[in-house]
Structures are given as C-alpha cells and as structure tokens.
Amino acid sequence: xxxxxxxxxxxxxxxxxxxxxxxxxxxxxxxxxxxxxxxxxxxxxxxxxxxxxxxxxxxxxxxxxxxxxxxxxxxxxxxxxxxxxxxxxxxxxxxxxxxxxxxxxxxxxxxxxxxxxxxxxxxxxxxxxxxxxxxxxxxxxxxxxxxxxxxxxxxxxxxxxxxxxxxxxxxxxxxxxxxxxxxxxxxxxxxxxxxxxxxxxxxxxxxx
Numbered sequence: 001x002x003x004x005x006x007x008x009x010x011x012x013x014x015x016x017x018x019x020x021x022x023x024x025x026x027x028x029x030x031x032x033x034x035x036x037x038x039x040x041x042x043x044x045x046x047x048x049x050x051x052x053x054x055x056x057x058x059x060x061x062x063x064x065x066x067x068x069x070x071x072x073x074x075x076x077x078x079x080x081x082x083x084x085x086x087x088x089x090x091x092x093x094x095x096x097x098x099x100x101x102x103x104x105x106x107x108x109x110x111x112x113x114x115x116x117x118x119x120x121x122x123x124x125x126x127x128x129x130x131x132x133x134x135x136x137x138x139x140x141x142x143x144x145x146x147x148x149x150x151x152x153x154x155x156x157x158x159x160x161x162x163x164x165x166x167x168x169x170x171x172x173x174x175x176x177x178x179x180x181x182x183x184x185x186x187x188x189x190x191x192x193x194x195x196x197x198x199x200x201x202x203x204x205x206x207x208x
Contacts, residue, residue: 001036001049019060022051030132030140053141106201109158112193119191120198127185129195132177137202142177149203156203162196
C-alpha cells in the first residue's frame with residue numbers, strides 16, 4: 001500500500017510505501033500469504049483493507065497529534081515474519097527472471113513451431129498467467145497446475161487449449177478464480193496461439 005501526495009487532483013511528489021509485507025516470503029500473487037485487494041475509508045477516518053486470500057480485513061487508525069507534515073515510509077518487511085513458506089521470485093507481476101529459458105526442453109505440438117513455444121513462454125511470464133498458475137506453471141489456489149497433462153477443460157489438444165484461453169473460464173470447476181477471455185490481458189491472436197502451444201508443451205513434457 002502506498003500514499004500518493006497530491007495537489008489540485010494531481011500527484012505532487014513521489015509516492016511513499018505506507019504498509020508492506022503482506023505477501024510474505026513468496027511474492028507471486030497466487031501464492032502470497034495475503035493480498036490487499038480492497039481499500040475503504042470509514043466514517044471515523046479509519047482505513048479498511050481487505051485480503052482476498054483469507055478474507056481478513058485490517059482496520060488502520062492513526063494515533064497521535066494533528067500536526068503531521070510528512071509521512072514516514074513503512075519499515076522493510078522482516079524476513080522472519082512471513083506467514084507463508086516459499087521463495088522470493090522477483091517482482092509480483094511482470095517479467096520473471098527465468099522467462100524464455102524453459103522452452104528449450106519442451107516438445108512442440110503438431111501445427112506449431114518451436115519458435116511459437118518459445119514466444120508462448122515469454123508471453124506467459126510477462127502477462128497475467130503467472131498470477132493464477134504460478135511462474136513454474138504448477139498451479140496456485142487460484143488456478144490449476146498446467147504441467148500434469150490432466151485437463152479440466154477440453155481434451156488437451158492444441159485447438160482445445162487455444163479455445164479455452166481465447167474464451168476464458170467463467171465458472172471454474174475446482175478453483176475460486178475465474179479466467180477472463182485471453183486472461184484479461186491484451187493478447188493478440190498470435191499471442192494466444194503461442195501461449196496455447198507453450199501450455200500444450202508443458203502438459204506433454206513427460207510424454208516425450
């Protein structure tokens with residue numbers, strides 16, 4: 001959570017980290033210990049922060065005088081305070097450091113190319129996919145493991161995977177998070193085809 005100073009409706013200075021450490025040891029969105037997803041202000045001025053992992057709601061109040069001239073940054077999270085086990089994996093969203101390195105060992109589906117699988121690897125790790133399926137594609141509480149070769153939707157063929165990614169999943173069978181069409185990202189048809197090839201390859205790695 002950050003505090004953004006503003007004047008006349010526009011930012012008037014750099015933002016300040018107001019509260020931090022919610023994620024715990026594993027910074028991936030799908031595996032974080034807590035994720036502050038909603039913010040509201042009560043009639044008494046208190047801040048209410050909702051957690052979309054465990055349903056917790058934090059109430060934040062100010063204790064002190066009224067003559068406050070600046071906001072102090074939040075202290076760095078203590079490593080020992082993490083509520084969930086895991087490993088640090090770079091930024092919560094965006095490019096994973098291993099993006100593009102996995103495709104060399106993957107099979108290529110019929111109707112696709114190795115270059116498509118490599119492109120799908122890059123798109124997967126730079127889009128919303130990692131938030132629900134994890135950077136290793138082995139699943140989180142929000143989305144299934146894509147490496148097992150078992151499919152919740154379709155028969156696991158390249159056209160079926162492509163169709164699922166393109167149309168999304170509005171009513172999940174076993175997970176609490178729906179998947180919007182194209183993952184809710186601005187993916188082109190070429191990106192969708194590439195991600196589908198990558199996901200197929202992940203599910204068929206052990207069948208080579």
